[in-house]
Amino acid sequence: MLNINDVLETVRMIREENLDIRTVTMGISLFDCISDDPERLMQKIYDKVTGSAKDLVKVCEDLERTYGIPIVNKRISVTPVSYVGSSMMRDGYVRIAQTLDKACRELGVNFIGGYSAHVQKGAIRGASELIESIPEALSVTERVCSSINVATTKAGINMDAVRRMGEIIKDTAYATRDRDSIGCAKLVVFSNIPEDNPFMAGAVHGIGEPDTVINVGVSGPGVVAAAIREAGQCDFSELAETIKKIAFKITRVGQLIATEAAARLGVPYGIVDLSLAPTPAAGDSVAEILENMGLECTGTHGTTAALALLNDAVKKGGVMASGHVGGLSGAFIPVSEDRGMISAASKGILTLEKLEAMTAVCSVGLDMFAVPGDTSAATISGIIADEISIGVVNNKTTAVRVIPVYGKTVGDTCEFGGLLGYAPIMKLHSESCESFIKRGGRIPAPIHSLKN
Amino acid sequence: MKAIVTVTGKDKVGIIAETSAECSKRNANIVDISQTVMREFFAMIMLVDLEGLNCDFKTFADEMQSLGKDKGVDIRVMHEDIFNSMHRI
Numbered sequence: 001m002l003n004i005n006d007v008l009e010t011v012r013m014i015r016e017e018n019l020d021i022r023t024v025t026m027g028i029s030l031f032d033c034i035s036d037d038p039e040r041l042m043q044k045i046y047d048k049v050t051g052s053a054k055d056l057v058k059v060c061e062d063l064e065r066t067y068g069i070p071i072v073n074k075r076i077s078v079t080p081v082s083y084v085g086s087s088m089m090r091d092g093y094v095r096i097a098q099t100l101d102k103a104c105r106e107l108g109v110n111f112i113g114g115y116s117a118h119v120q121k122g123a124i125r126g127a128s129e130l131i132e133s134i135p136e137a138l139s140v141t142e143r144v145c146s147s148i149n150v151a152t153t154k155a156g157i158n159m160d161a162v163r164r165m166g167e168i169i170k171d172t173a174y175a176t177r178d179r180d181s182i183g184c185a186k187l188v189v190f191s192n193i194p195e196d197n198p199f200m201a202g203a204v205h206g207i208g209e210p211d212t213v214i215n216v217g218v219s220g221p222g223v224v225a226a227a228i229r230e231a232g233q234c235d236f237s238e239l240a241e242t243i244k245k246i247a248f249k250i251t252r253v254g255q256l257i258a259t260e261a262a263a264r265l266g267v268p269y270g271i272v273d274l275s276l277a278p279t280p281a282a283g284d285s286v287a288e289i290l291e292n293m294g295l296e297c298t299g300t301h302g303t304t305a306a307l308a309l310l311n312d313a314v315k316k317g318g319v320m321a322s323g324h325v326g327g328l329s330g331a332f333i334p335v336s337e338d339r340g341m342i343s344a345a346s347k348g349i350l351t352l353e354k355l356e357a358m359t360a361v362c363s364v365g366l367d368m369f370a371v372p373g374d375t376s377a378a379t380i381s382g383i384i385a386d387e388i389s390i391g392v393v394n395n396k397t398t399a400v401r402v403i404p405v406y407g408k409t410v411g412d413t414c415e416f417g418g419l420l421g422y423a424p425i426m427k428l429h430s431e432s433c434e435s436f437i438k439r440g441g442r443i444p445a446p447i448h449s450l451k452n
Numbered sequence: 453m454k455a456i457v458t459v460t461g462k463d464k465v466g467i468i469a470e471t472s473a474e475c476s477k478r479n480a481n482i483v484d485i486s487q488t489v490m491r492e493f494f495a496m497i498m499l500v501d502l503e504g505l506n507c508d509f510k511t512f513a514d515e516m517q518s519l520g521k522d523k524g525v526d527i528r529v530m531h532e533d534i535f536n537s538m539h540r541i
Contacts, residue, residue: 002456002532004486006539007497011458011528065510068530252537 010249013223014069018284019250021257022219022277023073024060025113025198027205027270028052028212030079036087042099045084049076049103049112052212052267057108059264063257071257072219072419076104077203078114086126090133093126097137097144104143111186113203115146118193120155121442131161134168138183139175145201151191151388153395156445162388163437165189166381170404173373177406180414184403185336185368189384191391191398196271197327202364202399213270214262215327218254218318220246221276221338222283224310228292239293240313247274247317255322273327274318275363276310278338280421286310286331287340298340299350307331308361328397330363336403336416336423337368345369346413346424352383360390365398370414370423373406380404382433385443393446453502454483454532455509457516461525463494471498471527474519479506494525499532 013019033044053076060071078084078100085096097115104112115137117127134146148165151157169184176183188201195206198215205213227246231239254272262269278286287298290306311330319325333355335341344350352369359365365387371380384400391398405414408425415422459471468487475482480500487496505512513529520527 002497002499002535002539004488004495004497007456007458007535008460008495010535010538011460011530015526065513066531067534068513068528069534249538253534256533256537 013220017220017222017226018281019220019223019253020070020072021216021254022275023075023198023217024056024071024257024261025075025077025203025215025217026053026056026212026265026267027077027196027209027215029205029209030081030084034084038088038092038095041085042095045096045099046103049078049100050106053107053109055265059261062264063260067257069253069257073111074109075198075200075203076109076112077198077205078112079205079207080116080118081114082117082124082127082130083207085130086124088126088129090129093130093133094137094140097133097141101141101144109143111143111145111200113145113147113200114205115144116148116204118149119161120149120152120158122158123161131164131168134187135171135175135183138172138186145186145203147188147190147193147202147204149190149193150384151392153192153392154445157191157385157388157392157443159385159437159443160440162384163381163440165384166377166437169380169402170377173404173406180416181373181403181405182416182420185401185416185420188399188401189388191388192396194327194397198273199275199277199328201401209270210268212267214258214265214267215270215273216254216258216261217273217275217277217327218250219275219277220250221278221286221289223250224276225283225285225288225292228289236309240309243310243313244317247314248321251318251321269324271324271326272322274315274322274325274329275327276314276331278332278334279419280337280339280342282339285338285340286333287338287344291340297347297349298344299354303354304357304361307333307358311362328363332363332367333358334368334401336370336421337419342421342423345426352426352428356386356390359387359398360394365391366400366402368401368403368420368423370403370405370425371428372409372425373404374409375404375428376432376434378432378434378437379428381437385437395448455500455502455529456532456535457498457500458528458530459494459496459520459525461494463489463492464523467494467523467525468496470519470523471496471516474516475500478512478515479504480512
């Protein structure tokens with residue numbers, strides 16, 4: 001018989017501390033849908049997605065009931081669409097986006113990722129067409145997410161793509177101006193993009209993946225925050241140990257759901273993403289964890305160290321709990337999706353510069369932050385270039401999901417609703433980086449010896 | 453399959469009896485029971501074998517949950533593997 005206190009701890013985590021499975025994401029290869037006949041291509045994509053994932057939502061709902069743990073999102077990732085539609089022009093890509101959106105609606109899946117291209121060294125024709133189609137594709141669809149990989153540690157940074165993505169983000173903001181530029185919340189620019197990430201907006205089904213696969217993202221910032229609160233004024237070794245233990249428990253639930261979902265759906269289990277993903281709900285905040293460690297407000301001095309400790313301990317605890325770990329794996333710090341981050345940014349204590357420093361030691365990057373709508377495309381490209389450089393030089397994934405909210409400026413707030421949350425408009429430098437960005441070409445891959 | 457029934461809330465007369473009666477009605481075999489009372493807070497866990505259940509799992513779990521609502525306590529039925537996964541290496 002299980003220990004009563006262990007059982008009650010699990011129930012408390014779910015009931016009071018917002019422990020949940022953040023996403024069960026089915027990866028689906030679309031390579032076998034490729035056709036030069038647009039009608040046939042659309043039909044094959046629709047049939048493949050709706051056929052492969054027909055039981056996804058039902059199986060997840062059964063698992064929720066059986067194990068008593070909420071599965072917040074049921075999602076799909078597909079092969080980067082730039083490869084699948086490489087014979088299409090821009091309007092053909094938009095049709096693919098609409099086809100994916102329709103399949104998602106049919107299935108009851110809330111997001112589909114993979115409207116994506118890899119252009120770290122240069123763009124194939126289809127990738128260029130896809131990039132040009134993004135503003136329209138994200139404005140005429142609800143559930144399609146797009147990601148563009150503009151750099152890798154081995155290839156360096158494609159600055160032509162960085163420059164163009166600054167413009168595309170501006171155009172996407174304008175195309176969705178009636179909804180606080182929400183299109184940009186579904187668009188992310190990456191360095192070193194992972195091929196098995198279950199989280200949006202950056203989920204893609206990589207080209208080395210099986211035909212279909214189940215990847216799971218766990219969550220539980222509230223559980224970690226509570227454990228740290230209970231641990232009290234301990235030293236850092238004990239603090240790290242506390243986080244490791246709780247991360248182990250959280251991840252074990254993810255592992256259980258991943259293997260069960262895969263078995264019931266008859267597809268291979270891929271990875272568990274060891275993530276701490278916040279939501280705007282009370283008690284579900286990564287910033288709260290940092291503040292429970294002893295910071296008066298996230299963004300103040302000590303924040304980067306606290307986040308580094310958290311991120312490392314989460315990985316150490318989680319790795320032992322799961323057979324296969326992948327995706328982004330670490331603490332997420334999206335501004336608009338985390339009540340503590342929103343509060344810190346609203347007070348002006350969490351600045352963009354501090355946020356950038358934080359991304360050097362944790363998962364992903366500059367995520368879900370809003371900037372004035374009149375920010376120039378070059379400035380957005382400059383923000384992207386800075387963040388991507390951190391990833392390329394440090395051999396890690398980084399990304400930028402920035403929303404230049406049309407018609408809004410510093411002092412305003414934008415509202416995306418649901419898990420995407422709300423955010424204050426953050427202040428940027430007014431000095432231009434346009435001459436730097438317009439140089440074009442590639443920043444060479446960094447050297448990985450002579451480390452200092 | 454085996455499940456864990458957890459009952460938590462303010463202590464009152466008859467909680468164990470009524471939860472057990474519900475299990476019996478649905479032919480859920482109680483394998484083990486453990487309980488504790490801290491101040492006025494009551495917590496009980498029951499390991500139940502659901503092999504002979506005379507309804508589906510969802511119905512059983514929903515009925516237990518509504519019994520809890522009627523009695524002012526929280527009753528949950530969860531597959532034992534979520535606890536085994538989390539607390540055993």
